[in-house]
Amino acid sequence: xxxxxxxxxxxxxxxxxxxxxxxxxxxxxxxxxxxxxxxxxxxxxxxxxxxxxxxxxxxxxxxxxxxxxxxxxxxxxxxxxxxxxxxxxxxxxxxxxxxxxxxxxxxxxxxxxxxx
Numbered sequence: 001x002x003x004x005x006x007x008x009x010x011x012x013x014x015x016x017x018x019x020x021x022x023x024x025x026x027x028x029x030x031x032x033x034x035x036x037x038x039x040x041x042x043x044x045x046x047x048x049x050x051x052x053x054x055x056x057x058x059x060x061x062x063x064x065x066x067x068x069x070x071x072x073x074x075x076x077x078x079x080x081x082x083x084x085x086x087x088x089x090x091x092x093x094x095x096x097x098x099x100x101x102x103x104x105x106x107x108x109x110x111x112x113x114x115x116x
Contacts, residue, residue, distance in 0.1 A: 017076050019095035026072045027103045033065070073097065 016022065073096055080089035 017080075017092055019092055019099050022072050022076070022096045023099035023103055026069060026100055027107075029065075029068060029072075033061075073100075 073093065077089040077093040080086070080092065
């Protein structure tokens with residue numbers, strides 16, 4: 001699949017070079033994951049207090065999360081570096097991390113305001 005421009009956003013395959021979207025997808029994944037972990041047990045019948053499956057599931061979820069975050073944060077910058085566009089790659093990575101950090105600060109502010 002070739003590069004496609006939509007406005008000023010470049011889509012290469014299924015990934016965007018817009019740092020806002022990359023950070024937004026990361027935050028959305030975290031929110032969905034935590035919501036499922038927080039609300040999910042109330043829908044399930046109570047199981048054993050200790051099971052070998054808990055650490056297995058925790059490590060599997062950790063691996064999935066690391067892989068997804070690596071894809072969201074590093075894939076496009078790596079492709080840009082391979083294409084010889086180092087400055088653009090560094091800018092995209094730092095913008096994505098900066099927007100992600102700003103979103104975390106915004107969520108913390110919302111938490112403290114709502115908590116009162």
